[in-house]
Amino acid sequence: MFKKMKAWAKNLKRQIFILYYACKDHRVPWYAKVFTACIVAYAFSPIDLIPDFIPVLGYLDDVILLPLGIMLALKMVPKHVLSDCEIKAEELMRNGKPKNWIGGSIILLIWVVITVWAVTKIYPLFS
Structure with a gap:
């Protein structure tokens, strides 16, 4: 079960990096860029919508809201852009993420x- 959760978290991280590159791409419609940028900013933000110290509800955004937002954002981005962004995200994950x-x-x-x-x-x- 632990391996399954670790794989799920790694895939989620990969999808966030894909969206990071997608919101920078000029081929993505403006409304998808705005939504994607909000999801990426929220994912990278150290502050959660629902604080983690609140029992059960604290992890609701990390387990349900963030993956749901990522899924919707991925559906908004054109498929050909996603394939280009996947390549960039894989390279970024191999080389280590930059600090901004x-x-x-x-x-x-x-x-x-x-x-x-x-x-x-x-x-x-x-x-």
Whole structure:
């Protein structure tokens, strides 16, 4: 069972890298790029929609929502683009993924802005 879960996680990681390259490809329609970019950003983000410390529900996004989003995004991308992106993703996984500190900083900044906005909107309701 552990080997099966490990293979599933590796395949999920591969699909995220495929989507990463797909959202950069000019042959992908704009609506698919937007959706795909959101899925990839969420997958790479260290912050989850549902925090992992919440029993059972905490892993719901990692086990159900993220794979569902990946599946939908893969269906939006044209097949010929997917085949090109699969080759690039396999190469990336063999060579090790690059670190993108600028992208990570932007994602962190977006989450900070969302958190500050949410706190300023919700806090007055309880005062």
